[in-house]
Amino acid sequence: MAYHHQKSLLDTLYCSEEHWIGEGEFDQAEEEYGNSNSNSSSTLVNNSPESSPHLLLESDMFWDEQELASLLEKEQHNPLSTCCLQSNPALEGARIEAVEWILKVNAHYSFSALTAVLAVNYFDRFLFSFRFQNDIKPWMTRLAAVACLSLAAKVDETHVPFLIDLQQVEESRYLFEAKTIKKMEILILSTLGWKMNPPTSLSFLDYFTRRLGLKDHLFWEFLTKSEGVLLSLIGDSRFMSYLPSVLATATMMQVLKSVEPSLEAEYKSQLFGILRIDKEKVNSCCKLMLELWSEFEGKQCMKRKFGIGWIPGSPNGVMDVSFSCDSSSNDSWVSSSPEPLSKKSRSEK
Template identity: 55%
Template sequence: MMTLLDSLYCEEKHQWEDDEEEPVGSYSCVDNHPQHTLLEHDLYWEDQELSSLISKESDECFDNNGHISPSANHRREAVEWMLGVVSHYSFTALTAVLAVNYLDRFFDRFGGLESEKKQQQPWMTQLAAVSCLSLAAKVEETHVPLLLDLQMEGSKYVFEAKTIQKMEILILSTLEWKMNPVTPLSFLDYITRRLGLKSYLSSEFLKRCECLLLCFLPDGRFRSYLPSVIATATMVHVIHSVEPCIGNEYESQLLGILGINKEDVEECWKQIQEITCSRNGGRHFNKRKFGAVPGSPDAVMDLSFSSDESWSVENPSVPSSPEGGAKKTRKGEA
C-alpha cells in the first residue's frame, strides 16, 4: 500500500519554530511519542484494530446537535482550567483528552449541569473537574502531583483530598470503571501507523495535530462529533494549513482509510477553522516560497516538511517543552 506521507521521512532532525507571540488560549503539550520504526505492516491486525475502534467510538459521541446549553460556560471554564494544569505540569495530551472525556461522560450520565441545585453550587463543577483530571493523570502519567498541588493553578475553590477521593469513587462508579475510552487520539495514533509515518517528522506532525486538538477541547460543540471525525478533521486542517494545494487529495485518502462521512468531516473542519481564525485573526502557517511547485503531493510534502528551512507557525502554537512548569516530582494519593 502506498504510504500517504512517507515523504515526511528525513534523516536530519528539524523543528517547527513557534511564533514568538503565542495566541491567547494556546496550551502546552509534551512530545512523548516514540519514533516510529515499523518495517512492515500487519494489515490484518490493523484492520481488526480499526474495526474495534469504530465499533466502540459511538459510545463517546454526545448528541447535542450543536446546541450550546446554559451550562456551556461552566464546562468551558472547567476544561480551560484542566488544560492550564496539564500545561503547568507538562502532562501529555492524552491526559487532557481523557480528563475532558471523563467530565463530559460523568455529567451526561449524572444529569448534566442543568439542575437548579447544580447552577446554585458552581463548586460542584470544579470538584468534578479536579477529580476527573486526577483520575486521568493516574491512568496516564508516571508521576502525579498531590491533590492539593493539583488545584494550585487558578482554582476558584480548593478541596480537601478526602473530598476529591470521594468524588473520584462516584465518577468511577458512574462511568462503570471504563477509563480507557476511544478518543480522537486513538485514531491519530492509528492513522500515523497505518500510513507508515516514521522518524522525527512524523512525531512533529502528530504533535501538531494534538496541540490543535487541545485548543478546541473547551468548545462543547465538538462533543457531537465522533472521535474519528474529529481526528480526521484535525489532520486535514494541519495539512491544508501547510500546503493547501495537496490538501484535498490527502483528505480523500484519509477518508478512504477510515470509511467515514465526508460531510461530517468538512462540517467539523469548518468549526475548527472558525475557532482558529477567530483566535488568531485569520493567520495561518507561513509557508516558504517555492520557485516551482512539484507535481506530486508526496513531493510537495517532502519539500514542506523536510526542507532545511524551518517553519514559522502561526496557528495555535504550543511550546514543545515549557520551562519552569514541570513539577512531576511527588506522587499523588492513591
Template identity: 50%
Template structure:
C-alpha cells in the first residue's frame, strides 16, 4: 500500500504605483489588451458601474457560507491540531511544487477541515494524516485545475509515505462521501473578485492586487486560528491588510464601505486583520532571511514562483522571484489562470476609489 521514506485621499493612484512590477511579456500570439483613450479617466469607468446587483449577489454569497466545523475542536484537541498542521504543511509544499492555483489550495484546506471534523486524527495509523492530505489536494486539483499530475507524481519526493494510486482513490471516495459530495463551498476567494470591483480596480492593477491578497490568504489559512472566522471575514481582513500596507486611511475607508454590506461586526474584522497581519509579517520575515542567506537567481529565466516582500515602509513593495530550488512544474495551468493577464506596459494609471 505504501512505502516508508526518509525523510489616500490626496493621490490614491500614486500609492498603488508600487503594485506595478516588471514581468515577462505575455504571449505575443494572444489577444492584445484594448486600451482606449477613455481609460485615461478611471472615474468615467466607475461612473458607468452599477454595483447594486453585485451587492445583492454578495449578500446571497454570504448567506451560503458556513462556519468552519473544526473551530472548537482544534482548541480542545492538541492531536487534532497537530494532524491539521502536518497535513497543511504537506499540502502547501505540494501545491507550490505542482504550480496549482490559489483556489486549489483553498479548496483542499476546506475539504481537509470538513473531513477532519467528522473523522478526527487516527493516532493508531500515523500515515492516515498524509493520505488524507493527498486525497484532499488531489480532489481540489480535479475540481479546479485543467491539468492534473499523476497521483504518484503529486506526492513528491519529500513525502514521508508514498501511496499507491488505488489507495489514494479509495481515500478520495471516503472524503467525497464524508463531505456528501459538496465540493464547491463558499471560500474567501469567492469574495475577492467582488472586493476588487468594489474598489474600482481593473487591468494589471486588479490582477496584482488579487495576487497579493491570495498569497496573504494562503499564509493565513495554514494557521489553526483562521478556522474561527467565516470566509467573508477572512477575505475582508486580507483585503484590509493589503490596503493598510499602503495607507491605513484607505483601509478605514474600505472598511466603512464593505462591512455594512456584509453585515460583519467591526470588532470581529479587526481581530481577524490583526491575525492576518501577524501571519503575513512572519512569512515576510522568513523569506527575508532566506534571501539573505540563500542563493540569488541568476537571470529572469530562473523565475517560477513569484512572491512579494515588503520592508517596514508602507509604500515600498518589491517582487521577488526564484526557481533556484526546483525545476519548473510541467502541469501548472488552472482554470483560474485561463483568464488573460494584461501586459503592464499597456495599462494606464489607475485609481483606487470607493463607489457608493
C-alpha cells in the first residue's frame, strides 16, 4: 500500500464513516431520532416570546458588514428568482400541496421556522432543476416533500423523528419506506450540489434585527411576527420571484407598523441605507402581501377565543392565523399567532 507515511495525517483528516465525527468527539450523538414528541402542536414557530427565555447574549447581537456582504453575494446565485408558476397550474398545484404538507408536519413537531423555510427552499430548487412539469405525479412531489423536510430538520434541528413517523402526521395516500426516502435525499443533495445553507429571508431578518439594535421584548415580538408572516407567504408561488433580501425587507416594514409604529419611518430609512436595495421591488412585494391579505379579509377569522389547536396546513389557513382581521387599517395588519393549547419544549440542537 502506497503512502504509508501519510497514514496518521489521513486518519485524522478523513476518519472512517463509522466514526465520521471522530471517536470521543461527542459524548453522545447530538442528533436523536424518533424521540420527538408526536403530539400535535399549535404553533408554526416555537421561539415565541412566551416560550423563549428573554436571554439575549451580547454575542447574539453581534453583526458585521462582512456577514451582510456574504449574504448578498450568496443570494445573487438564487435560481428561484426567475421562476414563475402561473403558466403551469399542475406544477403550482403540486407545489401548494407539498408546502401545505411541509407546514403541517413542521407545526406538528414544533420544528423552527427556519426548518420550514429551508425545506420549501430545497423543494423549490429541486423541482425547478428537473423541469418535469409535463409528467408530474402526486407521489413524486410528496416523496420530494418528505425528503426535503427530513433534510431541513437534519440541518437545523436536533431531535428528528423517524422517517416513518414524519409521514404519519395525517392520513396519507402514500407511505414511503426509509430506504426510498434515503435515496430521494441523496438525489436532492446531489441535485442541489449539497448547498444546504442558502441565504433565506430569515437570514436577512436575523441580520436586520441585530443591526437595528432591537432589544429584549421588542426583539422577540418582532422575530415571532416576522416568522409568522414569512410562513404565511411561503405557499404562494408569486413570492418566489423576490430575492430573500427583498422579501425580508418587505416583511420587516409591515411588521414594524404593528410592533413599533412610532419608529417605523426611522427604521425604514435605516433599512434602505443598510441594503441599498431596489425600493420598487420592495414596494411591489409589500403590495402583493397586502393583496394577499385582503383576499382573506372577508373570510372568518380564527380568533384566540376559539382556541385553535393546530395551524391549518394550507397557506390560506396559515394566513388566517398570522394576520388579524380585527384591524381596520392596513397599518397594523399583523397580529400575534394564537396562544398554543399545549407548548412543547424546544429540542436541543
